[in-house]
Amino acid sequence: MEKEFKALIEAHGVARFGGTLDGDRAAELGRTVETLLDATNAAANGLPLEAEPANFVNMLNSLADK
């Protein structure tokens, strides 16, 4: 895991990344990213991207009490 993240960091062009990214930290970071990606995938299932997604600000206004 540590080697993968170092390679990923270098690929992103971030030369230093929080000092030494030791195995535990890299593993934790990996778990966090994985969890977030899984959640996004779950959220996307059944909710296909809309061609013209509703504007969030307009949605707030439309849902306010009149």
Place this chain on the structure above:
Amino acid sequence: MTSALHELSLVEVAEAIRSKQVSSTEVTQAAIDRAEKLQPVINCFISLEAEEALIAAKEADARQAQGETLGPLHGVPLAHKDMYFRAGKVTTCGSKIRKDFVPDTSSTALRKLHAAGAIYLGGLNMAEFATGPTGHNEHWGDCCNPWNPDYITGGSSSGSGASVAGRVVYGALGSDTGGSIRLPATANGVVGLKTTANLVSRHGLMPVSFTMDTVGPLTRTVADCARITGVIAGRDENDPTSADRPVPDYEATLGDGIKGLKIGVPRNYYYDIATDEIRALMDDSLSVLRDLGAELVQVDVPDMARITHLSNVTFVCEAAAVHEPWMRERPDDYQEQVRSRYEPGLHMPATAYIQALDARPRALKSFVDQVFSKVDLLHTPGVPFAIPSRAETNVAASSQMPTMVATISWCTRATNYLGLPALCVPCGFTDSNGGMPTSFQLTGRPFAEAALMTAGHAYQSATDWHKQAPNL
């Protein structure tokens, strides 16, 4: 005047100044004296600007003597989370990286408070870059809870909560991106309002997660909250995202009562990790609201865990975008626990962020349709367990950190992704931690701040939790 000056609420002291029972100079000097006395104990200030505040107070008194029309906050000393820019003045953002940062623009919220006559007392302690739910800060020292300094103030608006609870200032601005007003409100036993997304201009506010950041007050009473919110809310051409809606007179509707108001009690999610002690205090608060005429309705809420995950995706991506240059150039100048919150954002594919943004309006509509078709407001705990100590939450960037953040902000985090307003109101003390405060949280549909404050004010009219102050 029978009460000590620091015991008055913001509305009371504003009236006392207006009616010349007391001068702004006296009030401000008393606040300075109390700030200096308590600073070694609670460390709520990053910068106390006593001299400038007294000059401003004297000018306020002079203008009043000349018969000038007074604003609703005339002569009242406030202090604010040190992330609101003031042109030409240092704004540290609670960080080492910005300890000498001098912005060239001023926050609209601060300008509005100034125009209303408020006195700026200083910049308040906060979690570094507004990232942290506890109030720990290695650069400026932890802010400590005035009820018991061994306990957290909550964050990230730690100094705002502590200074208001400590009766140092009459109100303070915080910011809320996942609970950063509501958590310190709960931990310190004060009122905290997370405003609807875009109700208050964010011009001149240090960004954290720029689509979820909100501006709001922490105050001693709901009436005080209504006063400040009425001043700061409204369209600002410097913030094109700010809502172009008339600002209600929040104070005028405070006394409307809650007879017939439907208050939702969630059957799922919010109490999943709540302790029996918190459940009991929430039940007590619901009994008060019911006795005031509200109807309590059990409701099911959508999948809040999923919404919280989407919020977390949004947060890490936006915060990483803000911090990437510093993370690259000055990583060691961050506290580890702060930097580690942003790091995942550097590894998230753009598609994940876009999916999270795309899901947002539908998640909002789903929540509002499911909950607010049945009830007017949703009642939940502010924090689902007794406020913890600074020692037990000092987990830095360890593997315990994500869990600690997630559990403390269990009831608050999703609200920002949804953009909804939420008000925390003190409702008692927990025995398990030696009598620290706690609060309930009311959430409403977009721009329902007036309804939230009417309900909160009704509760405070029937209880006296908000009148209790730490013995300092």
